[in-house]
Amino acid sequence: MRFAIERPLEEDTVPVWNDTTALQTLDRLIVRADEAAHDVLLLDADLLDDSEWFQGARQTAHDRLLELCELARASAWDSGRAETTTWQVTTSAEAGRALRIANSPLKVLVESRLRDGALLDVAVRLLAREPVRRLWITPPIPLAMEVLHAGGTGDMPGFMEQEANNAREAELPLRLIVVVDSDRTSPKQPPSSKAAEIEQKARELGARPFTLTKHEAENYIPDFHWHAELARDPRNPRWAKEMTDILSMPSNDRDYCDMEK
Structure with a gap:
C-alpha cells in the first residue's frame, strides 16, 4: 500500500502537515510504513520544510522525513507498479484511516493451512521480493500479513x-488474496467450475483471486x-x-493428477 501525503484540493483546508491533531498520526504512519513495507510518498515535499510536522518532529522522525523529502524531489519511487494501491492523505481524518490501513494485515485465504499454507510459505521464501520475504519470516506486531484457511472450497x-x-x-x-486449487486434470483443461466460481466471487467482492496452474498444491512438490x-x-x-508410481508418471500427468487418491 502507498500513502501519498499531499496538499488538500480545497484551498481553505489546513494541510495535514500543519494540522496539530494529525501530527502524531503522521509520525506513527511513517514508522508503521517502514515496519510493514508500505510506501509513504511526500508529493509536496517542497512545502514541508516550514511545516508544523517537520519543525516539531523528533530527531528520528525528522531524519526519516528528510529522506522521504529527498526521495520525493528525486522522484525515486517506482510510480509504475500497478499492483500497489495508493491512498491519499490530505486531512487528519484521512491520516487516521491511513494508519488503520497500515496496521491491518494483508490477508491470504487458502483452502488448507497444512497443504496450501506450506506451498505459500515456500513460494514467499523463495520468490517474493525481499521486503515481503522479510515480513513473512520476521513478522512485525501488529501483523502485516495473515493466512486464513477455509477448510475446503x-x-x-x-x-x-x-x-x-x-x-x-x-x-x-478489502485487502484479501484468495488462493484456490484449479483441479485441472490436463494442461489444456480450464479450471474446475468450482474454482471459476470462487474466482468470480472474489472479483465481485474486490478481492484478488489466484488460481493455481497445476491441479493442487501437492502437485508442486519437487521430485527430489x-x-x-x-x-x-x-x-x-x-x-x-506410491512413491514409485508417482515418479514413473510423465510430468504432465503428475502435475494434473489428484495426489490424494
Whole structure:
C-alpha cells in the first residue's frame, strides 16, 4: 500500500502537515510504513520544510522525513507498479484511516493451512521480493500479513463475504488474496467450475483471486522430495509403491493428477 501525503484540493483546508491533531498520526504512519513495507510518498515535499510536522518532529522522525523529502524531489519511487494501491492523505481524518490501513494485515485465504499454507510459505521464501520475504519470516506486531484457511472450497465464498463485510464495517479497503486449487486434470483443461466460481466471487467482492496452474498444491512438490521420502522409508511396501508410481508418471500427468487418491 502507498500513502501519498499531499496538499488538500480545497484551498481553505489546513494541510495535514500543519494540522496539530494529525501530527502524531503522521509520525506513527511513517514508522508503521517502514515496519510493514508500505510506501509513504511526500508529493509536496517542497512545502514541508516550514511545516508544523517537520519543525516539531523528533530527531528520528525528522531524519526519516528528510529522506522521504529527498526521495520525493528525486522522484525515486517506482510510480509504475500497478499492483500497489495508493491512498491519499490530505486531512487528519484521512491520516487516521491511513494508519488503520497500515496496521491491518494483508490477508491470504487458502483452502488448507497444512497443504496450501506450506506451498505459500515456500513460494514467499523463495520468490517474493525481499521486503515481503522479510515480513513473512520476521513478522512485525501488529501483523502485516495473515493466512486464513477455509477448510475446503465449499467454505471459501462464506469466508470471503465475511472478510468483505468486516472491511466495510471498519471502513477499510478489502485487502484479501484468495488462493484456490484449479483441479485441472490436463494442461489444456480450464479450471474446475468450482474454482471459476470462487474466482468470480472474489472479483465481485474486490478481492484478488489466484488460481493455481497445476491441479493442487501437492502437485508442486519437487521430485527430489519424493526421492528423499522413498529413501527414508524404503521398507514400507505401500509407501514405496506410491512413491514409485508417482515418479514413473510423465510430468504432465503428475502435475494434473489428484495426489490424494
